[in-house]
Amino acid sequence: MVSEPGAALSVNVNKIAVLRNSRGEGEPDVLRAARTCLSAGAQGITVHPRPDRRHITAEDVVALSALTNQFQVEFNVEGNPFAPPRAGYPGLLPLCEQVRPAQVTLVPDADGQLTSDHGFDFTADTSALAELIAGFKALGCRVSLFVDAGCVGLARAAQMGADRIELYTGPYAAQWAAGAPEQALAACQATITEATALGLAVNAGHDLSQDNLGPFLSALPAVREVSIGHALIGEALYEGLEITIQRYLAIIAQSVRAAA
Template identity: 50%
Template sequence: MTALSINLNKIALIRNSRDTDYPSVTDHAARCIAAGAHGITVHPRPDQRHIRADDCYELAAMLEVEFNIEGNPFAAPMKSDRKGVSDYPGFMEIVRQTRPAQCTLVPDTNSQLTSDHGFDLRRDGDKLKPVLDELRKLGVRSSLFMDPDPEQIRLAKAVGADRIELYTGPYAECFGGSEQETELAKYILASETAAECGLGLNAGHDLNLHNLKHFKDAVTNLLEVSIGHAFTVDAIELGLDKATRAYLDCLR
């Protein structure tokens, strides 16, 4: 079965809209796990707009399922301008202190609203090699956020990644339209390329209860999906427990 990792960024975003610890990120992680989720994902950005560094430390201390931390490995330390919020120590320092099961590296910038493209390894491959080497020494599985481009996927293997996570935004945007199957074919080819290279395959971004099952059925070697935005919306309508089980049903 493809593993379901719940991204808790939006829970933290709601919390950060007030000067409070409610809703609790760790409590929501525990509820997702109790409902059957296989893992928890967070993306601690330097501005700590949602998940904060302290959330990562607290989750690392309590989780008994896979913990996936994603972010830009070159994100530098940043001072916090909010009372009671610790400074951001830099992305790789968070990883060193938490030793998650998986670290998904993403080429986002501080000004991006959300992750919206994969790495260009022709440009960034040499910079990423020492990061991937460090993750391996830390005992952390690496994954690179990638577009469904076979040439780039082969480069992901060459620079030393353990897995890739396919950016599924374009598939989700086309879903239900005339270009759906044409777009999906790119992901099928990407998955076949990953398998040929010996790379594990994850996917994420804009997957939801409407488009997930079709994607999972087509991309047969999919190991894990990470879902947060749509999951949070569905949890408002269905309740967190039912939403978790609904996503698990899509992956069976």
């Protein structure tokens, strides 16, 4: 992925797959939607294949890997590395072994969880997680760990060999909607400062939207990448996917100017 000023925009296309799977047919086409996002200027594609195949499937991951290779942009595969394989889902590590994504984002979500809503607990036994991180890095993947802003024990992420963290931004989005995001932003900044000192780069994602992304990035210019799906796809229903991508890129560019 070409390095540009500001945070890179990686579009999560899970929701396209949700719509497709609701009919059990091929429309809307996840690959076509991802291609539209990349043609409009998005710097990457994110997916979170789940063992129950309720949206993105292993087959989608293979197809999207080929597409992102064609566009020479980043492919970010999210998932719970501890979820066991089952019919139609080989497990996160074997799937990444097949497609070798640029980045894998490890998330501690349970099988039946509606969406990712918390980060790793670094005060617990992390020996098994450390072994998995080593496995992903052996594939050539950059490894990012999903974390809560203000989490305890972040040094353990660096000790285990992680390259980045992804800040869970759900609390920020909720506080921003309530008109008082200062506490969440302060927690994010404290975690970014600690991560940077540990040699970890910082991504962010969850509930970010056109409304709250600009203030977030202007306050936290060290964020390297934002992964946005739910809000972006919802906004695109009204205004179109290409225009929506371009508006997000304009917000990111404006945040760079504001930070400068």
